[in-house]
Amino acid sequence: MQNTSSFEKNISFLKSGIEKALNNIPLDNTPDYLYNPVQYVIKGKGKRLRPILVHLAGHSYSADPEDLMKTSLAIELLHNFTLVHDDIMDNANFRHGQESVHKKWDVSTAILTGDAIFVLSQLLLTGLPSIITQRFNEVSLNICEGQGMDKQFENDDSIIMGQYLIMIGKKTGALLGLCAELGGLLSGVNKENAHSLFKFGLNLGLAFQIQDDLLDVFGDKSSMGKNPGGDIYKNKKTALTILAKENNSQKWSEFIRKHSKLSEYQSYFKKNNLKVEVEKVVKHYINKADSALASAPEADKQYLQNFTSMVLKRKF
Protein backbone atom coordinates (compact mmCIF):
# COMPACT_ATOMS: atom_id res chain seq x y z
CA MET A 1 0.00 0.00 0.00
CA GLN A 2 1.21 3.43 -0.95
CA ASN A 3 1.63 5.74 2.05
CA THR A 4 -0.13 9.06 2.21
CA SER A 5 2.85 11.31 1.66
CA SER A 6 4.01 9.48 -1.45
CA PHE A 7 0.41 9.60 -2.68
CA GLU A 8 0.33 13.34 -2.14
CA LYS A 9 3.54 13.63 -4.15
CA ASN A 10 1.88 11.67 -6.94
CA ILE A 11 -1.03 14.06 -6.85
CA SER A 12 1.10 17.16 -7.14
CA PHE A 13 3.03 15.54 -9.98
CA LEU A 14 -0.25 14.80 -11.75
CA LYS A 15 -1.52 18.30 -11.08
CA SER A 16 1.49 19.98 -12.62
CA GLY A 17 1.23 17.70 -15.66
CA ILE A 18 -2.41 18.68 -16.06
CA GLU A 19 -1.66 22.39 -15.73
CA LYS A 20 1.11 22.11 -18.30
CA ALA A 21 -1.24 20.36 -20.71
CA LEU A 22 -3.96 22.98 -20.05
CA ASN A 23 -1.48 25.69 -20.96
CA ASN A 24 -0.56 23.85 -24.14
CA ILE A 25 -4.07 23.53 -25.56
CA PRO A 26 -3.66 25.13 -28.99
CA LEU A 27 -5.70 28.33 -29.09
CA ASP A 28 -6.03 31.14 -31.60
CA ASN A 29 -5.28 34.66 -30.44
CA THR A 30 -7.99 36.58 -32.25
CA PRO A 31 -10.53 37.92 -31.72
CA ASP A 32 -9.22 39.36 -28.44
CA TYR A 33 -12.81 39.84 -27.31
CA LEU A 34 -13.11 36.05 -27.10
CA TYR A 35 -9.63 34.69 -26.52
CA ASN A 36 -8.40 37.05 -23.81
CA PRO A 37 -11.07 35.85 -21.35
CA VAL A 38 -10.79 32.24 -22.59
CA GLN A 39 -7.05 32.29 -21.78
CA TYR A 40 -7.79 34.03 -18.47
CA VAL A 41 -10.07 31.18 -17.43
CA ILE A 42 -8.03 28.26 -18.74
CA LYS A 43 -4.79 29.60 -17.29
CA GLY A 44 -6.39 30.68 -14.02
CA LYS A 45 -6.09 28.79 -10.78
CA GLY A 46 -8.00 25.65 -9.98
CA LYS A 47 -7.75 22.60 -7.75
CA ARG A 48 -7.82 20.30 -10.79
CA LEU A 49 -9.71 17.79 -8.63
CA ARG A 50 -11.66 16.44 -11.59
CA PRO A 51 -8.86 15.80 -14.09
CA ILE A 52 -6.81 14.24 -11.28
CA LEU A 53 -9.65 11.82 -10.61
CA VAL A 54 -9.80 10.87 -14.30
CA HIS A 55 -6.11 9.96 -14.19
CA LEU A 56 -6.38 8.05 -10.92
CA ALA A 57 -9.36 6.02 -12.11
CA GLY A 58 -7.61 5.25 -15.39
CA HIS A 59 -4.21 4.59 -13.91
CA SER A 60 -4.22 1.05 -12.64
CA TYR A 61 -6.03 -0.22 -15.69
CA SER A 62 -3.26 1.36 -17.79
CA ALA A 63 -5.28 3.38 -20.27
CA ASP A 64 -3.58 5.20 -23.14
CA PRO A 65 -1.99 8.22 -21.39
CA GLU A 66 -2.77 10.62 -24.23
CA ASP A 67 -6.47 9.72 -24.31
CA LEU A 68 -6.59 9.99 -20.53
CA MET A 69 -5.03 13.44 -20.66
CA LYS A 70 -7.38 14.69 -23.40
CA THR A 71 -10.41 13.40 -21.51
CA SER A 72 -9.25 14.87 -18.22
CA LEU A 73 -8.71 18.28 -19.85
CA ALA A 74 -12.12 18.09 -21.55
CA ILE A 75 -13.71 17.54 -18.13
CA GLU A 76 -11.77 20.43 -16.60
CA LEU A 77 -12.95 22.70 -19.43
CA LEU A 78 -16.52 21.48 -19.02
CA HIS A 79 -16.21 22.36 -15.33
CA ASN A 80 -14.78 25.80 -16.14
CA PHE A 81 -17.55 26.49 -18.66
CA THR A 82 -20.20 25.77 -16.03
CA LEU A 83 -18.43 27.99 -13.48
CA VAL A 84 -18.26 30.95 -15.88
CA HIS A 85 -21.99 30.70 -16.65
CA ASP A 86 -23.02 29.89 -13.05
CA ASP A 87 -21.11 32.93 -11.79
CA ILE A 88 -23.25 35.13 -14.05
CA MET A 89 -26.46 33.48 -12.86
CA ASP A 90 -25.40 33.66 -9.19
CA ASN A 91 -23.96 37.18 -9.38
CA ALA A 92 -20.68 35.80 -8.03
CA ASN A 93 -17.89 38.28 -8.60
CA PHE A 94 -14.91 36.19 -7.57
CA ARG A 95 -13.71 32.70 -8.40
CA HIS A 96 -10.48 31.07 -7.21
CA GLY A 97 -9.32 34.41 -5.85
CA GLN A 98 -9.66 36.28 -9.15
CA GLU A 99 -12.49 38.30 -10.64
CA SER A 100 -15.08 36.26 -12.49
CA VAL A 101 -15.32 36.89 -16.23
CA HIS A 102 -18.57 38.86 -16.17
CA LYS A 103 -17.08 41.13 -13.47
CA LYS A 104 -13.72 41.70 -15.17
CA TRP A 105 -15.37 42.08 -18.60
CA ASP A 106 -19.16 41.95 -18.89
CA VAL A 107 -22.08 39.51 -19.14
CA SER A 108 -21.96 39.19 -22.94
CA THR A 109 -18.26 38.38 -22.85
CA ALA A 110 -18.80 35.81 -20.12
CA ILE A 111 -21.64 34.09 -22.00
CA LEU A 112 -19.51 33.79 -25.14
CA THR A 113 -16.42 32.74 -23.19
CA GLY A 114 -18.28 29.91 -21.51
CA ASP A 115 -19.71 28.79 -24.84
CA ALA A 116 -16.29 28.69 -26.50
CA ILE A 117 -14.72 26.80 -23.57
CA PHE A 118 -17.46 24.19 -23.84
CA VAL A 119 -16.82 23.86 -27.59
CA LEU A 120 -13.10 23.44 -26.86
CA SER A 121 -13.92 20.64 -24.44
CA GLN A 122 -15.86 18.86 -27.19
CA LEU A 123 -12.96 19.29 -29.62
CA LEU A 124 -10.57 17.67 -27.14
CA LEU A 125 -12.69 14.50 -27.33
CA THR A 126 -12.38 14.23 -31.13
CA GLY A 127 -11.61 10.68 -32.17
CA LEU A 128 -12.28 9.11 -28.77
CA PRO A 129 -14.77 6.22 -28.55
CA SER A 130 -18.40 7.20 -28.93
CA ILE A 131 -19.27 6.00 -25.40
CA ILE A 132 -16.90 8.68 -24.01
CA THR A 133 -18.57 11.59 -25.84
CA GLN A 134 -22.00 10.16 -25.12
CA ARG A 135 -21.44 9.96 -21.37
CA PHE A 136 -19.68 13.34 -21.42
CA ASN A 137 -22.75 14.97 -22.95
CA GLU A 138 -25.29 13.04 -20.89
CA VAL A 139 -23.59 14.33 -17.76
CA SER A 140 -23.36 17.84 -19.25
CA LEU A 141 -27.13 17.73 -19.56
CA ASN A 142 -27.40 16.52 -15.95
CA ILE A 143 -25.36 19.53 -14.89
CA CYS A 144 -27.71 21.90 -16.76
CA GLU A 145 -30.65 20.19 -15.08
CA GLY A 146 -28.99 20.48 -11.67
CA GLN A 147 -28.36 24.18 -12.20
CA GLY A 148 -31.97 24.58 -13.37
CA MET A 149 -33.20 22.91 -10.18
CA ASP A 150 -30.90 25.09 -8.08
CA LYS A 151 -32.34 28.25 -9.70
CA GLN A 152 -35.89 26.94 -9.38
CA PHE A 153 -35.38 26.13 -5.70
CA GLU A 154 -34.19 29.68 -4.93
CA ASN A 155 -37.76 30.88 -4.71
CA ASP A 156 -39.38 27.75 -3.35
CA ASP A 157 -39.47 27.23 0.38
CA SER A 158 -41.13 23.84 0.16
CA ILE A 159 -37.95 22.05 -0.99
CA ILE A 160 -37.26 18.86 0.98
CA MET A 161 -34.03 16.95 1.47
CA GLY A 162 -34.83 14.40 -1.23
CA GLN A 163 -35.14 17.11 -3.88
CA TYR A 164 -31.99 18.80 -2.63
CA LEU A 165 -30.02 15.56 -2.94
CA ILE A 166 -31.21 15.06 -6.52
CA MET A 167 -30.17 18.61 -7.34
CA ILE A 168 -26.65 18.37 -5.92
CA GLY A 169 -26.30 14.89 -7.41
CA LYS A 170 -26.86 16.37 -10.85
CA LYS A 171 -25.04 19.63 -10.31
CA THR A 172 -21.95 18.38 -8.45
CA GLY A 173 -22.02 14.62 -8.05
CA ALA A 174 -22.52 13.54 -11.65
CA LEU A 175 -19.36 15.29 -12.85
CA LEU A 176 -17.16 13.53 -10.29
CA GLY A 177 -18.93 10.32 -11.26
CA LEU A 178 -18.09 11.02 -14.89
CA CYS A 179 -14.40 11.52 -14.06
CA ALA A 180 -14.09 8.10 -12.46
CA GLU A 181 -16.28 6.43 -15.08
CA LEU A 182 -14.39 7.80 -18.08
CA GLY A 183 -11.03 6.93 -16.53
CA GLY A 184 -12.32 3.39 -16.21
CA LEU A 185 -13.90 3.24 -19.69
CA LEU A 186 -10.67 4.42 -21.33
CA SER A 187 -8.95 1.54 -19.59
CA GLY A 188 -11.39 -0.97 -20.99
CA VAL A 189 -13.32 -1.88 -17.84
CA ASN A 190 -16.68 -3.48 -18.48
CA LYS A 191 -19.98 -1.60 -18.31
CA GLU A 192 -20.75 -2.76 -14.80
CA ASN A 193 -17.42 -1.67 -13.37
CA ALA A 194 -17.69 1.63 -15.23
CA HIS A 195 -21.04 2.18 -13.56
CA SER A 196 -19.55 1.35 -10.15
CA LEU A 197 -16.86 3.94 -10.76
CA PHE A 198 -19.59 6.46 -11.66
CA LYS A 199 -21.39 5.67 -8.40
CA PHE A 200 -18.14 6.09 -6.48
CA GLY A 201 -17.67 9.61 -7.88
CA LEU A 202 -21.33 10.53 -7.55
CA ASN A 203 -21.44 9.59 -3.85
CA LEU A 204 -18.12 11.26 -3.18
CA GLY A 205 -19.56 14.39 -4.80
CA LEU A 206 -22.64 14.24 -2.59
CA ALA A 207 -20.50 13.80 0.54
CA PHE A 208 -18.27 16.67 -0.59
CA GLN A 209 -21.16 19.06 -1.25
CA ILE A 210 -22.96 18.33 2.03
CA GLN A 211 -19.67 18.69 3.89
CA ASP A 212 -19.39 22.06 2.15
CA ASP A 213 -22.74 23.03 3.64
CA LEU A 214 -21.39 22.15 7.09
CA LEU A 215 -18.14 24.02 6.53
CA ASP A 216 -20.05 27.10 5.39
CA VAL A 217 -21.42 27.35 8.94
CA PHE A 218 -18.80 25.61 11.06
CA GLY A 219 -15.59 25.95 9.02
CA ASP A 220 -13.01 28.70 9.05
CA LYS A 221 -11.79 30.82 6.18
CA SER A 222 -8.43 29.05 5.94
CA SER A 223 -9.93 25.61 5.32
CA MET A 224 -12.68 26.90 3.07
CA GLY A 225 -10.86 29.50 1.02
CA LYS A 226 -13.96 31.67 1.37
CA ASN A 227 -15.75 33.56 4.09
CA PRO A 228 -17.89 31.38 6.34
CA GLY A 229 -21.63 31.95 6.40
CA GLY A 230 -21.78 32.94 2.72
CA ASP A 231 -24.61 30.56 1.88
CA ILE A 232 -26.55 31.47 5.02
CA TYR A 233 -26.29 35.21 4.36
CA LYS A 234 -27.30 34.73 0.73
CA ASN A 235 -30.32 32.75 1.93
CA LYS A 236 -29.21 29.75 -0.12
CA LYS A 237 -30.66 26.33 0.60
CA THR A 238 -28.22 23.95 2.27
CA ALA A 239 -28.53 20.53 3.88
CA LEU A 240 -28.63 22.25 7.30
CA THR A 241 -31.35 24.77 6.51
CA ILE A 242 -33.52 22.26 4.68
CA LEU A 243 -33.27 19.78 7.54
CA ALA A 244 -33.97 22.54 10.07
CA LYS A 245 -37.19 23.37 8.24
CA GLU A 246 -38.13 19.70 7.79
CA ASN A 247 -37.63 18.97 11.49
CA ASN A 248 -39.57 21.89 12.91
CA SER A 249 -40.82 24.36 10.37
CA GLN A 250 -42.40 26.79 12.83
CA LYS A 251 -39.44 26.93 15.21
CA TRP A 252 -37.07 27.47 12.27
CA SER A 253 -39.21 30.26 10.78
CA GLU A 254 -39.25 32.04 14.13
CA PHE A 255 -35.52 31.59 14.50
CA ILE A 256 -34.61 33.08 11.11
CA ARG A 257 -37.00 35.96 11.66
CA LYS A 258 -35.20 36.93 14.85
CA HIS A 259 -31.56 35.97 14.33
CA SER A 260 -28.86 36.72 11.82
CA LYS A 261 -25.48 36.12 13.47
CA LEU A 262 -23.45 33.13 12.30
CA SER A 263 -22.78 32.16 15.94
CA GLU A 264 -26.54 32.01 16.56
CA TYR A 265 -27.00 29.75 13.56
CA GLN A 266 -24.19 27.57 14.86
CA SER A 267 -25.85 27.07 18.23
CA TYR A 268 -29.28 26.50 16.67
CA PHE A 269 -27.89 23.74 14.44
CA LYS A 270 -25.97 22.19 17.34
CA LYS A 271 -28.75 22.40 19.93
CA ASN A 272 -31.32 20.91 17.63
CA ASN A 273 -29.08 18.03 16.68
CA LEU A 274 -28.99 19.16 13.07
CA LYS A 275 -25.21 19.31 12.87
CA VAL A 276 -24.95 15.69 13.96
CA GLU A 277 -27.70 14.64 11.56
CA VAL A 278 -26.01 16.27 8.60
CA GLU A 279 -22.65 14.78 9.60
CA LYS A 280 -24.38 11.40 9.47
CA VAL A 281 -25.56 12.14 5.94
CA VAL A 282 -21.97 12.92 4.91
CA LYS A 283 -20.79 9.68 6.46
CA HIS A 284 -23.59 7.80 4.69
CA TYR A 285 -22.38 8.98 1.28
CA ILE A 286 -18.73 8.32 2.13
CA ASN A 287 -19.72 4.74 2.91
CA LYS A 288 -21.67 4.48 -0.32
CA ALA A 289 -18.66 5.77 -2.28
CA ASP A 290 -16.53 3.19 -0.52
CA SER A 291 -18.92 0.32 -1.26
CA ALA A 292 -19.05 1.29 -4.92
CA LEU A 293 -15.31 0.61 -5.05
CA ALA A 294 -15.77 -3.00 -3.90
CA SER A 295 -15.33 -4.38 -7.39
CA ALA A 296 -12.34 -2.19 -8.30
CA PRO A 297 -8.87 -3.76 -8.50
CA GLU A 298 -6.86 -3.47 -5.27
CA ALA A 299 -4.30 -0.90 -6.49
CA ASP A 300 -7.01 1.26 -7.98
CA LYS A 301 -9.03 1.07 -4.80
CA GLN A 302 -6.09 2.39 -2.78
CA TYR A 303 -5.66 5.33 -5.10
CA LEU A 304 -9.32 6.23 -5.03
CA GLN A 305 -9.59 5.81 -1.27
CA ASN A 306 -6.58 8.06 -0.77
CA PHE A 307 -8.18 10.54 -3.14
CA THR A 308 -11.45 10.46 -1.17
CA SER A 309 -9.57 11.10 2.02
CA MET A 310 -7.64 14.06 0.56
CA VAL A 311 -10.81 15.57 -0.93
CA LEU A 312 -12.76 15.36 2.30
CA LYS A 313 -9.84 16.72 4.31
CA ARG A 314 -9.81 19.64 1.83
CA LYS A 315 -6.17 18.99 1.04
CA PHE A 316 -6.55 20.41 -2.45
Place this chain on the structure above:
Amino acid sequence: MQNTSSFEKNISFLKSGIEKALNNIPLDNTPDYLYNPVQYVIKGKGKRLRPILVHLAGHSYSADPEDLMKTSLAIELLHNFTLVHDDIMDNANFRHGQESVHKKWDVSTAILTGDAIFVLSQLLLTGLPSIITQRFNEVSLNICEGQGMDKQFENDDSIIMGQYLIMIGKKTGALLGLCAELGGLLSGVNKENAHSLFKFGLNLGLAFQIQDDLLDVFGDKSSMGKNPGGDIYKNKKTALTILAKENNSQKWSEFIRKHSKLSEYQSYFKKNNLKVEVEKVVKHYINKADSALASAPEADKQYLQNFTSMVLKRKF
Protein backbone atom coordinates in the same frame (compact mmCIF):
# COMPACT_ATOMS: atom_id res chain seq x y z
CA MET B 1 -34.29 18.95 -64.42
CA GLN B 2 -36.83 19.39 -61.68
CA ASN B 3 -39.03 22.45 -62.13
CA THR B 4 -39.27 25.11 -59.49
CA SER B 5 -42.75 24.39 -58.24
CA SER B 6 -42.08 20.68 -57.71
CA PHE B 7 -38.84 21.66 -55.96
CA GLU B 8 -40.77 23.97 -53.66
CA LYS B 9 -43.13 21.11 -52.88
CA ASN B 10 -40.12 18.97 -52.01
CA ILE B 11 -38.89 21.69 -49.69
CA SER B 12 -42.15 22.00 -47.81
CA PHE B 13 -42.32 18.22 -47.49
CA LEU B 14 -38.78 18.22 -46.08
CA LYS B 15 -39.61 21.10 -43.75
CA SER B 16 -42.61 19.36 -42.25
CA GLY B 17 -40.54 16.19 -41.76
CA ILE B 18 -37.89 18.21 -39.95
CA GLU B 19 -40.45 19.93 -37.74
CA LYS B 20 -42.03 16.62 -36.86
CA ALA B 21 -38.62 15.20 -35.92
CA LEU B 22 -37.80 18.34 -33.89
CA ASN B 23 -41.01 17.83 -31.95
CA ASN B 24 -40.14 14.21 -31.34
CA ILE B 25 -36.71 14.78 -29.79
CA PRO B 26 -37.05 12.96 -26.45
CA LEU B 27 -36.90 15.52 -23.65
CA ASP B 28 -37.40 15.32 -19.93
CA ASN B 29 -40.06 17.56 -18.38
CA THR B 30 -38.32 18.60 -15.20
CA PRO B 31 -36.99 20.91 -14.01
CA ASP B 32 -39.56 23.30 -15.49
CA TYR B 33 -37.06 26.12 -15.07
CA LEU B 34 -34.98 24.50 -17.82
CA TYR B 35 -37.35 22.48 -19.98
CA ASN B 36 -40.17 24.99 -20.41
CA PRO B 37 -37.91 27.44 -22.26
CA VAL B 38 -36.07 24.60 -24.06
CA GLN B 39 -39.41 23.36 -25.44
CA TYR B 40 -40.44 26.93 -26.25
CA VAL B 41 -37.35 27.36 -28.43
CA ILE B 42 -37.30 23.94 -30.08
CA LYS B 43 -41.01 24.03 -30.86
CA GLY B 44 -40.98 27.69 -31.90
CA LYS B 45 -41.04 28.88 -35.49
CA GLY B 46 -38.07 28.80 -37.81
CA LYS B 47 -37.29 28.72 -41.49
CA ARG B 48 -35.38 25.43 -41.07
CA LEU B 49 -33.08 26.61 -43.87
CA ARG B 50 -30.07 24.82 -42.40
CA PRO B 51 -31.51 21.34 -41.81
CA ILE B 52 -33.13 21.52 -45.26
CA LEU B 53 -29.69 22.18 -46.76
CA VAL B 54 -28.23 19.16 -44.93
CA HIS B 55 -30.91 16.96 -46.50
CA LEU B 56 -30.49 18.43 -49.98
CA ALA B 57 -26.71 18.05 -49.92
CA GLY B 58 -27.02 14.47 -48.69
CA HIS B 59 -29.89 13.50 -50.92
CA SER B 60 -28.45 12.60 -54.28
CA TYR B 61 -25.58 10.68 -52.72
CA SER B 62 -28.17 8.64 -50.85
CA ALA B 63 -26.93 8.92 -47.27
CA ASP B 64 -28.59 6.97 -44.46
CA PRO B 65 -31.81 8.95 -43.88
CA GLU B 66 -31.70 8.55 -40.10
CA ASP B 67 -28.14 9.87 -39.83
CA LEU B 68 -29.04 12.73 -42.14
CA MET B 69 -32.04 13.61 -39.97
CA LYS B 70 -30.05 13.47 -36.72
CA THR B 71 -27.31 15.66 -38.17
CA SER B 72 -29.78 18.15 -39.60
CA LEU B 73 -31.54 18.44 -36.22
CA ALA B 74 -28.21 18.85 -34.44
CA ILE B 75 -27.39 21.77 -36.74
CA GLU B 76 -30.81 23.35 -36.19
CA LEU B 77 -30.29 23.10 -32.40
CA LEU B 78 -26.76 24.52 -32.71
CA HIS B 79 -28.33 27.42 -34.62
CA ASN B 80 -31.05 27.88 -31.98
CA PHE B 81 -28.49 27.81 -29.18
CA THR B 82 -26.52 30.64 -30.81
CA LEU B 83 -29.70 32.67 -31.38
CA VAL B 84 -30.76 32.39 -27.72
CA HIS B 85 -27.34 33.58 -26.51
CA ASP B 86 -26.90 36.21 -29.25
CA ASP B 87 -30.29 37.70 -28.40
CA ILE B 88 -29.08 38.28 -24.83
CA MET B 89 -25.84 39.87 -26.04
CA ASP B 90 -27.67 42.02 -28.61
CA ASN B 91 -30.59 42.96 -26.35
CA ALA B 92 -32.94 41.59 -28.99
CA ASN B 93 -36.39 41.06 -27.50
CA PHE B 94 -38.09 39.25 -30.36
CA ARG B 95 -37.16 36.30 -32.54
CA HIS B 96 -39.32 34.71 -35.24
CA GLY B 97 -42.27 36.78 -34.04
CA GLN B 98 -42.14 35.57 -30.46
CA GLU B 99 -40.43 36.94 -27.38
CA SER B 100 -36.82 35.89 -26.98
CA VAL B 101 -36.07 33.68 -23.98
CA HIS B 102 -34.35 36.34 -21.86
CA LYS B 103 -37.34 38.65 -22.45
CA LYS B 104 -40.03 36.07 -21.68
CA TRP B 105 -38.05 34.67 -18.73
CA ASP B 106 -34.74 36.27 -17.74
CA VAL B 107 -31.03 36.31 -18.61
CA SER B 108 -30.09 33.40 -16.33
CA THR B 109 -32.81 31.23 -17.81
CA ALA B 110 -31.71 32.13 -21.33
CA ILE B 111 -28.06 31.32 -20.63
CA LEU B 112 -28.96 27.91 -19.24
CA THR B 113 -31.49 27.22 -22.00
CA GLY B 114 -28.89 27.91 -24.69
CA ASP B 115 -26.38 25.69 -22.92
CA ALA B 116 -28.81 22.78 -22.68
CA ILE B 117 -29.88 23.11 -26.32
CA PHE B 118 -26.22 22.96 -27.36
CA VAL B 119 -25.72 19.82 -25.24
CA LEU B 120 -28.81 18.29 -26.88
CA SER B 121 -27.28 18.98 -30.29
CA GLN B 122 -24.14 17.10 -29.26
CA LEU B 123 -26.21 14.17 -28.00
CA LEU B 124 -27.99 13.91 -31.36
CA LEU B 125 -24.60 13.23 -32.97
CA THR B 126 -23.84 10.26 -30.70
CA GLY B 127 -22.48 7.35 -32.69
CA LEU B 128 -21.93 9.28 -35.93
CA PRO B 129 -18.48 9.21 -37.53
CA SER B 130 -15.83 11.24 -35.74
CA ILE B 131 -15.34 13.57 -38.74
CA ILE B 132 -18.96 14.71 -38.33
CA THR B 133 -18.59 15.73 -34.67
CA GLN B 134 -15.17 17.22 -35.35
CA ARG B 135 -16.41 19.48 -38.15
CA PHE B 136 -19.55 20.28 -36.13
CA ASN B 137 -17.44 21.54 -33.24
CA GLU B 138 -14.84 23.29 -35.39
CA VAL B 139 -17.63 25.31 -36.96
CA SER B 140 -19.21 25.91 -33.54
CA LEU B 141 -15.92 27.52 -32.53
CA ASN B 142 -15.94 29.59 -35.74
CA ILE B 143 -19.38 30.85 -34.80
CA CYS B 144 -18.16 31.88 -31.33
CA GLU B 145 -15.23 33.66 -32.97
CA GLY B 146 -17.55 35.40 -35.44
CA GLN B 147 -19.80 36.57 -32.62
CA GLY B 148 -16.70 37.75 -30.71
CA MET B 149 -15.58 39.78 -33.75
CA ASP B 150 -19.07 41.22 -34.14
CA LYS B 151 -19.07 42.38 -30.49
CA GLN B 152 -15.52 43.69 -30.80
CA PHE B 153 -16.40 45.63 -33.97
CA GLU B 154 -19.33 47.39 -32.25
CA ASN B 155 -16.98 49.92 -30.72
CA ASP B 156 -14.39 50.08 -33.48
CA ASP B 157 -14.95 52.52 -36.32
CA SER B 158 -11.83 51.47 -38.19
CA ILE B 159 -13.33 48.17 -39.41
CA ILE B 160 -12.79 47.62 -43.14
CA MET B 161 -14.67 45.40 -45.57
CA GLY B 162 -12.10 42.59 -45.37
CA GLN B 163 -12.57 42.24 -41.62
CA TYR B 164 -16.33 42.42 -41.98
CA LEU B 165 -16.30 39.60 -44.52
CA ILE B 166 -14.22 37.38 -42.20
CA MET B 167 -16.67 38.11 -39.38
CA ILE B 168 -19.82 37.23 -41.33
CA GLY B 169 -18.04 34.25 -42.88
CA LYS B 170 -17.50 32.84 -39.39
CA LYS B 171 -20.77 33.98 -37.88
CA THR B 172 -23.17 33.13 -40.71
CA GLY B 173 -21.33 31.54 -43.62
CA ALA B 174 -19.54 28.70 -41.86
CA LEU B 175 -22.77 27.15 -40.56
CA LEU B 176 -24.36 27.00 -44.03
CA GLY B 177 -21.03 25.56 -45.23
CA LEU B 178 -21.25 22.92 -42.51
CA CYS B 179 -24.77 21.94 -43.57
CA ALA B 180 -23.71 21.19 -47.13
CA GLU B 181 -20.43 19.57 -46.05
CA LEU B 182 -22.01 17.21 -43.50
CA GLY B 183 -24.75 16.22 -45.95
CA GLY B 184 -21.97 15.28 -48.36
CA LEU B 185 -19.78 13.53 -45.79
CA LEU B 186 -22.69 11.38 -44.60
CA SER B 187 -23.10 10.30 -48.19
CA GLY B 188 -19.50 9.25 -48.46
CA VAL B 189 -18.17 11.98 -50.78
CA ASN B 190 -14.41 12.38 -50.70
CA LYS B 191 -12.62 15.09 -48.71
CA GLU B 192 -12.20 17.36 -51.71
CA ASN B 193 -15.88 17.27 -52.65
CA ALA B 194 -16.85 17.75 -49.02
CA HIS B 195 -14.71 20.87 -48.96
CA SER B 196 -16.34 22.13 -52.18
CA LEU B 197 -19.72 21.66 -50.55
CA PHE B 198 -18.49 23.66 -47.54
CA LYS B 199 -17.34 26.45 -49.86
CA PHE B 200 -20.72 26.41 -51.60
CA GLY B 201 -22.53 26.97 -48.30
CA LEU B 202 -20.00 29.49 -47.02
CA ASN B 203 -20.31 31.66 -50.12
CA LEU B 204 -24.08 31.33 -50.16
CA GLY B 205 -24.04 32.49 -46.53
CA LEU B 206 -21.90 35.51 -47.40
CA ALA B 207 -24.20 36.43 -50.30
CA PHE B 208 -27.23 35.99 -48.04
CA GLN B 209 -25.84 38.16 -45.24
CA ILE B 210 -24.73 40.99 -47.53
CA GLN B 211 -28.08 40.85 -49.28
CA ASP B 212 -29.59 41.20 -45.81
CA ASP B 213 -27.62 44.41 -45.34
CA LEU B 214 -29.11 45.73 -48.60
CA LEU B 215 -32.63 44.66 -47.65
CA ASP B 216 -32.31 46.37 -44.28
CA VAL B 217 -32.11 49.67 -46.16
CA PHE B 218 -33.93 48.98 -49.42
CA GLY B 219 -36.30 46.11 -48.56
CA ASP B 220 -39.82 46.24 -47.24
CA LYS B 221 -41.23 44.67 -44.13
CA SER B 222 -43.10 41.93 -45.99
CA SER B 223 -39.99 40.51 -47.67
CA MET B 224 -37.79 40.93 -44.57
CA GLY B 225 -40.14 39.89 -41.81
CA LYS B 226 -38.73 42.77 -39.78
CA ASN B 227 -38.82 46.55 -39.86
CA PRO B 228 -36.45 48.11 -42.40
CA GLY B 229 -33.62 50.31 -41.15
CA GLY B 230 -33.12 48.28 -37.96
CA ASP B 231 -29.37 47.91 -38.42
CA ILE B 232 -28.95 51.54 -39.44
CA TYR B 233 -30.86 52.82 -36.41
CA LYS B 234 -28.93 50.52 -34.08
CA ASN B 235 -25.71 51.86 -35.58
CA LYS B 236 -24.67 48.34 -36.60
CA LYS B 237 -21.94 47.84 -39.15
CA THR B 238 -23.18 46.62 -42.51
CA ALA B 239 -21.59 46.18 -45.93
CA LEU B 240 -23.16 49.50 -46.98
CA THR B 241 -21.96 51.58 -44.04
CA ILE B 242 -18.47 50.10 -44.09
CA LEU B 243 -18.10 50.72 -47.81
CA ALA B 244 -19.48 54.26 -47.40
CA LYS B 245 -16.77 54.98 -44.87
CA GLU B 246 -14.05 53.28 -46.91
CA ASN B 247 -14.96 55.26 -50.02
CA ASN B 248 -15.13 58.71 -48.48
CA SER B 249 -14.73 58.79 -44.75
CA GLN B 250 -15.16 62.54 -44.32
CA LYS B 251 -18.27 62.82 -46.47
CA TRP B 252 -19.84 59.84 -44.68
CA SER B 253 -19.09 61.27 -41.22
CA GLU B 254 -20.72 64.54 -42.20
CA PHE B 255 -23.72 62.72 -43.61
CA ILE B 256 -24.40 60.64 -40.52
CA ARG B 257 -23.96 63.69 -38.30
CA LYS B 258 -26.70 65.51 -40.17
CA HIS B 259 -29.14 62.85 -41.35
CA SER B 260 -31.20 60.13 -39.77
CA LYS B 261 -34.10 59.30 -42.07
CA LEU B 262 -34.04 55.99 -43.87
CA SER B 263 -34.97 57.72 -47.15
CA GLU B 264 -31.89 59.95 -46.79
CA TYR B 265 -29.69 56.91 -46.28
CA GLN B 266 -31.28 55.34 -49.34
CA SER B 267 -30.43 58.29 -51.55
CA TYR B 268 -26.91 58.59 -50.12
CA PHE B 269 -26.18 54.93 -50.90
CA LYS B 270 -27.69 55.26 -54.37
CA LYS B 271 -26.07 58.57 -55.34
CA ASN B 272 -22.64 57.47 -54.24
CA ASN B 273 -22.87 54.21 -56.15
CA LEU B 274 -22.66 52.20 -52.94
CA LYS B 275 -25.87 50.26 -53.57
CA VAL B 276 -24.54 49.09 -56.93
CA GLU B 277 -21.16 48.21 -55.43
CA VAL B 278 -22.69 46.11 -52.69
CA GLU B 279 -25.00 44.40 -55.18
CA LYS B 280 -21.84 43.45 -57.08
CA VAL B 281 -20.40 41.90 -53.93
CA VAL B 282 -23.56 39.80 -53.51
CA LYS B 283 -23.30 38.68 -57.13
CA HIS B 284 -19.61 37.85 -56.60
CA TYR B 285 -20.42 35.44 -53.77
CA ILE B 286 -23.34 33.90 -55.64
CA ASN B 287 -20.92 33.14 -58.47
CA LYS B 288 -18.40 31.68 -56.03
CA ALA B 289 -21.09 29.47 -54.53
CA ASP B 290 -22.00 28.35 -58.02
CA SER B 291 -18.41 27.55 -58.99
CA ALA B 292 -17.93 25.53 -55.82
CA LEU B 293 -20.68 23.23 -57.12
CA ALA B 294 -18.77 22.46 -60.32
CA SER B 295 -17.64 19.07 -59.09
CA ALA B 296 -21.02 18.06 -57.62
CA PRO B 297 -23.10 15.41 -59.42
CA GLU B 298 -25.69 16.87 -61.81
CA ALA B 299 -28.81 16.01 -59.77
CA ASP B 300 -27.26 17.41 -56.61
CA LYS B 301 -26.23 20.57 -58.40
CA GLN B 302 -29.82 21.18 -59.49
CA TYR B 303 -31.10 20.81 -55.97
CA LEU B 304 -28.50 23.14 -54.53
CA GLN B 305 -28.95 25.71 -57.27
CA ASN B 306 -32.70 25.70 -56.73
CA PHE B 307 -32.05 26.08 -53.01
CA THR B 308 -29.72 29.05 -53.62
CA SER B 309 -32.35 30.69 -55.74
CA MET B 310 -35.09 30.21 -53.13
CA VAL B 311 -32.85 31.48 -50.32
CA LEU B 312 -31.86 34.62 -52.17
CA LYS B 313 -35.44 35.29 -53.25
CA ARG B 314 -36.33 35.00 -49.53
CA LYS B 315 -38.87 32.30 -50.31
CA PHE B 316 -38.46 30.75 -46.88
